[in-house]
Amino acid sequence: MSRDVRSRVELLQGTLELLILRTLLAGPTHGHAIAKHIHRTSEELLQIETGSLYPALHRLEAKGWIGASWELSNKGKRARFYRLTPLGRKQLVTERSKWETFSRAVALILNPADRETE
Amino acid sequence: MNSFFRKLRWLAQRRDKEAELREELRFHLDEEAGHRQEDGLAADEARFAARRELGNLTLVEEDTRAAWGWTWLEEITQDLRYGLRLLRKSPGFTAVALLTLALGIGANTAIFSVVNAVLLKSLPFKDPEQLVMVWNRGAAAAGGDRTPLAVADLLDWRAQNRSFADIAAFQLDSFNYAGGDLPEQLQAANVTANFFSVLGVQAQLGRTFLPKEDRPGAQHVVLLSDGFWRRRFAGDTQVLGRTLDLGGEAYTVIGILPARLDFPAKEVSLWTTLQLKPPTRRGPYFLTGVARLKKDVSLQRARVEMSTLKTSYPSSQYILSGQQFNFNALPVSEFILGDVRLALLVLMAAATLVLLIATVNVANLMVVRSAGRVKEMSLRTALGASSSRIIRQLLTESTLLALTGGALGTLLAVVGVRVLLKIAPDTIPRLSQVGIDGRVLGWTALVSVVTGLLFGLAPKWQTTRLSLEEALKESGRATTESTGKRRWHNLLVVTELSLAVMLLISAGLLTKSFWRLQRVNSGVSTERILTMQIPLRGPRYEKAQQLDSFYPRLLERIQTLPSVRAVAVSNSLPPDSNEYSDNFSIEGRPAVPSQPPPIAYMILVNADFFRAFGIPLRKGRFFTAADTANSPPVAIISETTARQFFPNEDPLGKRITEKGEIVGVVADVKYSGLADSMQPAIYEPLTQAHTWDAFLSVRTDAADPMNLITAVRDEIKSLDPELPVSQVGTLESRFATAVAQPRFRTTLIASFAALALVLAVVGTYGVISYSVTQRTHEIGIRVALGAPRKSVLKLVLGQGTALAIAGVLIGLAGSFALTGLLRNLLFNVSATDWPTFAGTTLLLSGTALLACYFPARRATRVDPMQALRHE
Numbered sequence: 001m002s003r004d005v006r007s008r009v010e011l012l013q014g015t016l017e018l019l020i021l022r023t024l025l026a027g028p029t030h031g032h033a034i035a036k037h038i039h040r041t042s043e044e045l046l047q048i049e050t051g052s053l054y055p056a057l058h059r060l061e062a063k064g065w066i067g068a069s070w071e072l073s074n075k076g077k078r079a080r081f082y083r084l085t086p087l088g089r090k091q092l093v094t095e096r097s098k099w100e101t102f103s104r105a106v107a108l109i110l111n112p113a114d115r116e117t118e
Numbered sequence: 119m120n121s122f123f124r125k126l127r128w129l130a131q132r133r134d135k136e137a138e139l140r141e142e143l144r145f146h147l148d149e150e151a152g153h154r155q156e157d158g159l160a161a162d163e164a165r166f167a168a169r170r171e172l173g174n175l176t177l178v179e180e181d182t183r184a185a186w187g188w189t190w191l192e193e194i195t196q197d198l199r200y201g202l203r204l205l206r207k208s209p210g211f212t213a214v215a216l217l218t219l220a221l222g223i224g225a226n227t228a229i230f231s232v233v234n235a236v237l238l239k240s241l242p243f244k245d246p247e248q249l250v251m252v253w254n255r256g257a258a259a260a261g262g263d264r265t266p267l268a269v270a271d272l273l274d275w276r277a278q279n280r281s282f283a284d285i286a287a288f289q290l291d292s293f294n295y296a297g298g299d300l301p302e303q304l305q306a307a308n309v310t311a312n313f314f315s316v317l318g319v320q321a322q323l324g325r326t327f328l329p330k331e332d333r334p335g336a337q338h339v340v341l342l343s344d345g346f347w348r349r350r351f352a353g354d355t356q357v358l359g360r361t362l363d364l365g366g367e368a369y370t371v372i373g374i375l376p377a378r379l380d381f382p383a384k385e386v387s388l389w390t391t392l393q394l395k396p397p398t399r400r401g402p403y404f405l406t407g408v409a410r411l412k413k414d415v416s417l418q419r420a421r422v423e424m425s426t427l428k429t430s431y432p433s434s435q436y437i438l439s440g441q442q443f444n445f446n447a448l449p450v451s452e453f454i455l456g457d458v459r460l461a462l463l464v465l466m467a468a469a470t471l472v473l474l475i476a477t478v479n480v481a482n483l484m485v486v487r488s489a490g491r492v493k494e495m496s497l498r499t500a501l502g503a504s505s506s507r508i509i510r511q512l513l514t515e516s517t518l519l520a521l522t523g524g525a526l527g528t529l530l531a532v533v534g535v536r537v538l539l540k541i542a543p544d545t546i547p548r549l550s551q552v553g554i555d556g557r558v559l560g561w562t563a564l565v566s567v568v569t570g571l572l573f574g575l576a577p578k579w580q581t582t583r584l585s586l587e588e589a590l591k592e593s594g595r596a597t598t599e600s601t602g603k604r605r606w607h608n609l610l611v612v613t614e615l616s617l618a619v620m621l622l623i624s625a626g627l628l629t630k631s632f633w634r635l636q637r638v639n640s641g642v643s644t645e646r647i648l649t650m651q652i653p654l655r656g657p658r659y660e661k662a663q664q665l666d667s668f669y670p671r672l673l674e675r676i677q678t679l680p681s682v683r684a685v686a687v688s689n690s691l692p693p694d695s696n697e698y699s700d701n702f703s704i705e706g707r708p709a710v711p712s713q714p715p716p717i718a719y720m721i722l723v724n725a726d727f728f729r730a731f732g733i734p735l736r737k738g739r740f741f742t743a744a745d746t747a748n749s750p751p752v753a754i755i756s757e758t759t760a761r762q763f764f765p766n767e768d769p770l771g772k773r774i775t776e777k778g779e780i781v782g783v784v785a786d787v788k789y790s791g792l793a794d795s796m797q798p799a800i801y802e803p804l805t806q807a808h809t810w811d812a813f814l815s816v817r818t819d820a821a822d823p824m825n826l827i828t829a830v831r832d833e834i835k836s837l838d839p840e841l842p843v844s845q846v847g848t849l850e851s852r853f854a855t856a857v858a859q860p861r862f863r864t865t866l867i868a869s870f871a872a873l874a875l876v877l878a879v880v881g882t883y884g885v886i887s888y889s890v891t892q893r894t895h896e897i898g899i900r901v902a903l904g905a906p907r908k909s910v911l912k913l914v915l916g917q918g919t920a921l922a923i924a925g926v927l928i929g930l931a932g933s934f935a936l937t938g939l940l941r942n943l944l945f946n947v948s949a950t951d952w953p954t955f956a957g958t959t960l961l962l963s964g965t966a967l968l969a970c971y972f973p974a975r976r977a978t979r980v981d982p983m984q985a986l987r988h989e
Contacts, residue, residue: 031142032149050146050172051181054139058185070138073145075152080142 016048016056017065018099021084021092024066028083030073031057057082065091139182147172193507197514204515211487212519215480219523219569221873222476224530226565229469229866231535231558232542233462235551241451242378244318245410249450250417252285252407256444256717263446267405270397270429272310275407278427281420283412286316287405288382289392293364294655294842301842303653304346304364306388313389316410317381324358324373332391339391340369344377346387364388366656381454382406384547402700408450421447458546460942461863468624468870471617473569475874478614479881481573484516485606486888509575516574517567524566528559541865543858576606607885612925618871618878619929619962620936625864625871626954627940631947632864635857640692641787643732647849648816648823649691652834652841655810662808666747668837669804669812673724675833676816679826683817684730689722689809691849692731693856696721696789702800704763705773718759718798719789722809727801728784730817736760738770738782741803751778751806756786759798777802792856793945815849823848863943875965883969886918890973897977898985907978914977918970922963929962930955 023034023041034057035048060066065088073079084092150168155161172178205212243249252275256265272287279285288309295302314326321341331339340362342351351357361368369390380386392405411420424445452459488495495508532554542549659665669687676685690696701715709715725741727733736757745752753774760769760783769780777800786796818826827846834841854861890897897910937949947954 030145030149032146036153050143051174051178054143054146054178055181055185058182062185073149077145077148078141079145079149080138 015099016052017060018092018095019046019048020056020060020082021065021088021095024082024084024088025092028071028081030079030081032079034082060088064088135186136183139179143172143175143178193510194514197511198518200511201515201518205519208487211483215483215519216523216526218476218479218877219520219566220526220530221877222473223524223527223562223566223569224534225870225873226469226473227527227531227554227558227562228534228538229462229465230561231531231554232538232549232552233466234555234558234561235553236546236548237455237459237462238557239548239551241454242319242376242380243450246450248283248411248413249317250409250411250420250447251450251453252409253446254403254444255446256403264406265446266403267407268397268403269394269405271403272394272405272407273397274430275424275427277430279420279424281412281415281423282409284312284316285407285409286310286313287392287407288313289404289406290383290386291390292653292655292844293388294366294653294840296363296840301840303651303842303844304387305383305385306364306390307382307386308390308392310392310394313408316408318410319375319379321373322376323355324371326373326375327391332394334393334395336391336393338367338369339372340364341373341375341389342371343375343379343387343389347374364390366658380547382408409447417447417449421445454547457942458859460939461859464624464940464943465863465866465870468621468867471621472870472874472877473565475614475617475877475881477569477572478610478617479877479884480519480569481576482607482610482881482884484573484576485610486884488512513571513574517570520566520570520573521563523569524562527566528554528562531558531562538866542862543855545855545859546862576610604889607889608921611882611885611921612928614878614881615922615925615962615966616927616929616932618874619926619958620932621867621871621874622958622962623929623933623955624937624940625867626958627937627944627947627949627951628860628864628867630951630954631944632857632860634946635792635860638788638792640792640853641733641785642692642849644849644853646818646820646823647730648818648826648830648846649849649852650814650830650846651844652812652814653810653844654812654841656840658838658840659810665808665810666805669724672814672834672837673726675837676814676830679816679829679833681819681826683819684726685724685817686727686730686815687724687804687812688727688815689811689813690719690789691813691815691852693788693853694791695813695852699797702777703775705775716763716798718800720807721789721799721801722804722807723801724804727815730815731787733787734785736783736785737768738780740782740784741801745803746805752781752803753777753779754782754784754801755780756784756796756799756801758786758796759800762798774800778806792853860943860945875962878962879965879969882918882921882966883972886914886970887973887976889917890914890977893977894980894985897980898982901980902982902986910978910980911974914974915967915970918967918974919963922966922970925966926959926963930959 019038020034023029023037026037029037031053035050035053038046038048057066057068061068061082065085066082067085068080068082070078071081147165147168150171151161151164154164154167159167169175240246252267253263254265254267254271255263266289267287272285275282276285286309288307291306291308293304293306295304309327309332311327311329311332314320320326322344324341326341327339330336342357347353347357357371358373359370361370363369375389411417424447427445498508499505535552535554539549539552654665654668659668673685673687676682689698696719699717699719701717702720703709703715723741725743725745728735728740737760738754741752741754755763755769763769764772769783771779773779784801787799788794788796789799790797814830816823816826816830820826824847831843834843897913900910900913901907933955934950941949
């Protein structure tokens, strides 16, 4: 059972981390807001599962790419806010270019016709 | 690295982290519910939807925690916790396993701590492997392979050899020291001036000897041991340059030696220089050589070279010039450790055998216990637990057990070492350094872990051979033992029985040897004799006449004490104190030039000596008061002397050159140790020869001769208040000391063997008993089908007998192969002494069968109805 979840997490892993880093570029915020932001910005195509979100956040924190602190949310409740660290900012650039290379490569393979017509 | 420390910090804040995670997720739920409420859901419904969206809360927590990166540690913690719980749940198993391990590891640790101090710590010399001890090889009475050197030998060797960088020599001596409150006798070594440069030892304070300080007429100088310096001078550095009164002469203190130096003997407190006069004849023989091999010269090559050298210095009347040396050399470590090394290695091997048996026993317990867990293991495997994960868990459990056993064992060893030191004889070198240090603890940890791995893997070896299906089937229905499992149990039982046989035989041989050693006829009756040494040194005893007047007065005074039967003064004491041996010739028999001259112990005694020690007269007469300095010289010989030198004639009336006429033959007495063969001895009356190293022996009617000490001391003090008395004790205690080392090793190995026997029997009982339980169903069927009780008994006993026979046979074969190693520790017992082998075989098979009998009897009482229902 747990194996099942893990393999799904792994599938998403690289991407989800990239999305989190990109979201935090806008400024520190808490987990729920990150999920909502990704959900909204992707025109509701991406639904981040809580079961993947928090492990990913804690993994990023363990790597030192993001930092966490307790702050008050806009509703005045204590929430764990995440922010990009300098290391995470650098990582975002690398991850992003990696992703772009990857998606371009995938696109080239999926749409060979486009290239031929060009 | 950085992330490692971050993780470490997290680990420290573990509890907080858990709380934070819970709060973070709660906030998430609240937030989600709030959003849904804004979308128009009722509060309850919104909360429920949020909860549903989140999914399995525990799982989310667990996955998040996994992100912290400490899963492996958690798994170990889990395994440990699980292991501890299992151990707690079966206290019987845990107690037996821990006790077994603690005994095995404790015995091993205790012996290792002795081996560590005595054998492994380096000797207090520079490059000790280059140092060799050098002797002549001579007649047994002269010292055998360790016959001392003459000054002429030393000078010849120094001049001629090419193998040694340098050769030094020493002689043990003693001094009366009157500088303190009590006169004291100090052990000393007279050494050549190059002694310390050969050893490569520097003084910790001051200097060692200069090259010219061993010439005749050189100023008297002395080096002090660290112990004596601290005891007598409180470690005062001002002692350098002061003079000490040693035996009436002034010696200047020039240096203090390092505390670690205990050569040539640990009792030595003073080192002085020999005065080497140019020899006028070959003898006398009194030196022991110590030499440093040149670099790249092996002891073997040195031996070969030395045997080609020829004597050049003037010879005595017996040894001619130009004769070849008969030279003997031993590494210095062998000289210092002697057969202690062999004895300790044997003990270490014995302790390791005990530990192996203990391990086998615990492995057995683990296998038996794991049988009950086959279902658990199979279930976990079926649910996807990897084989490595299961092995890891088994190993965690066994290592936990082994380390706990090891910790208990260390506690046992601490006590054990204390007991060891109490019963260990002083003659074992470097015993004072024995203790539990880092190296010993490291050894214990290593031994524990290896033990843990060995018995921890035992169940796995056995279970991997079972298929999953078979295992599930088997644990479901208790029918008979599977053959694979039974083979495993049998192997364990045979192993431990055979190990026990080997230990028991070794212990048996050593015990028998010790028993024989104690029953050696020393030739004297040892009861109720008080002995002490009175070394007559200094200006008061310089001249022979002074001795002549001292001894009679001493004897007379002590003779008159109440309860004194007889008083003896002699230069030697049985069983192993002999002062000197010399060569002699019989008048009328010319010396044969090519043959070594006859040698005998020369024993100087007063007239009452034979009566005091109960030595029977065989022929002729004892010495009497009529044998004085002015009467014709006389001698008494021992039976061995008579047999060797007067085989077909009457020795009475024959004359020994320079000693006198033989007037009597007495029974043999051992002077060179109980284990040594009888050597020839010649007795001379104290009135006609002189010794300055006298033993005073008092035979008394009192039950405890020690009660006489004060009275005897008072008499000596009234004669000479400055005369020190040393080595005070009963003759019986001297005999006990002589066998202290054999007693020590025999006691230890016998205890190990007893332990091994108990463990092996318990192990056998356990296995047979378990096997009966496993076969209850089968036995039930047999009984139901009409098998008589007797045949059931035979069935179980048969299994036990087969195992015992196999174990004993393998053990006997192993013993035949290995007891040869004990040969040098055995006295008058062959290493393949058949009564010992047979006795051990009987003892072990008997107890093994007895161990089988109880489960067998239980098997005969199996009720078929119950057995068949028993599932």
